[in-house]
Amino acid sequence: MGTAADAGAPQARPASPAQPRTALSAPVPEVPDALPDAKGWGSAGGLHYLELVRGEARASETLPLVILIHGLGDRPRPDWLEVIDFDNRKLRMILPQAPTPYGDGFAWFEYRFRDQDPDALAQGISEASERLARMLNVLQKQRPTKGRPVVCGFSQGGMLSFALALRHPELVRYAVPISGMLPRGLWPERLPKGKLVPVHALHGTADTVVAFDADQKLVAHLRQLGYPAELSVFEDVGHTISPAMSQDAVSALVRALGM
Numbered sequence: 001m002g003t004a005a006d007a008g009a010p011q012a013r014p015a016s017p018a019q020p021r022t023a024l025s026a027p028v029p030e031v032p033d034a035l036p037d038a039k040g041w042g043s044a045g046g047l048h049y050l051e052l053v054r055g056e057a058r059a060s061e062t063l064p065l066v067i068l069i070h071g072l073g074d075r076p077r078p079d080w081l082e083v084i085d086f087d088n089r090k091l092r093m094i095l096p097q098a099p100t101p102y103g104d105g106f107a108w109f110e111y112r113f114r115d116q117d118p119d120a121l122a123q124g125i126s127e128a129s130e131r132l133a134r135m136l137n138v139l140q141k142q143r144p145t146k147g148r149p150v151v152c153g154f155s156q157g158g159m160l161s162f163a164l165a166l167r168h169p170e171l172v173r174y175a176v177p178i179s180g181m182l183p184r185g186l187w188p189e190r191l192p193k194g195k196l197v198p199v200h201a202l203h204g205t206a207d208t209v210v211a212f213d214a215d216q217k218l219v220a221h222l223r224q225l226g227y228p229a230e231l232s233v234f235e236d237v238g239h240t241i242s243p244a245m246s247q248d249a250v251s252a253l254v255r256a257l258g259m
Contacts, residue, residue, distance in 0.1 A: 073104065199230070204236070
């Protein structure tokens with residue numbers, strides 16, 4: 001994955017040039033489960049999260065749930081709404097915070113796509129996706145939710161969106177990975193029995209942080225197995241969320257939520 005500058009917050013503009021790698025700090029200790037406070041900060045499964053309730057809905061209402069997973073060096077921020085905007089529909093957004101401080105933000109795992117260590121990357125994605133799965137299990141009890149949640153993430157968050165869809169289909173109903181991929185060690189070998197989570201991936205062809213072809217090959221493999229997977233291609237877009245990508249992501253998520 002990229003650095004805090006080139007793989008952090010989703011932006012509707014070109015990503016910054018790559019900077020020297022930032023060292024990871026010690027992970028933040030796991031926190032006890034807690035309902036959101038007045039500012040929307042809660043915790044579930046050992047992870048902090050920010051809750052945003054949209055469309056003038058009350059937090060106590062039973063609402064569709066969207067999980068937005070940030071990238072490396074980023075953090076949960078309300079200005080995600082400037083990029084992923086659901087047109088004031090009634091829903092609940094949960095923005096989980098990665099456990100390990102990294103630069104000005106946080107990291108889900110240490111290894112990056114460009115480190116060329118697929119085994120270490122696979123281990124990091126696996127461990128982080130299991131933590132998120134624990135969080136989702138707790139959230140289903142904490143927050144009144146209409147159906148299973150949909151997940152969307154950028155960069156490291158895109159990788160984790162793939163992982164949750166493939167490893168925990170019982171927890172999510174739809175996944176929109178943006179600028180993500182999975183190393184081959186995490187590719188399914190056969191179509192599993194039971195639920196299959198549709199995946200709508202988005203990727204720019206000019207991405208120099210998480211290569212477009214890695215995502216393309218993964219989606220082609222999933223389709224060959226019989227997964228409901230598709231890839232929206234954005235020509236000449238780098239490691240960022242362009243306005244067109246944002247519109248595509250929102251349309252996919254709205255369809256998945258039946259809104």
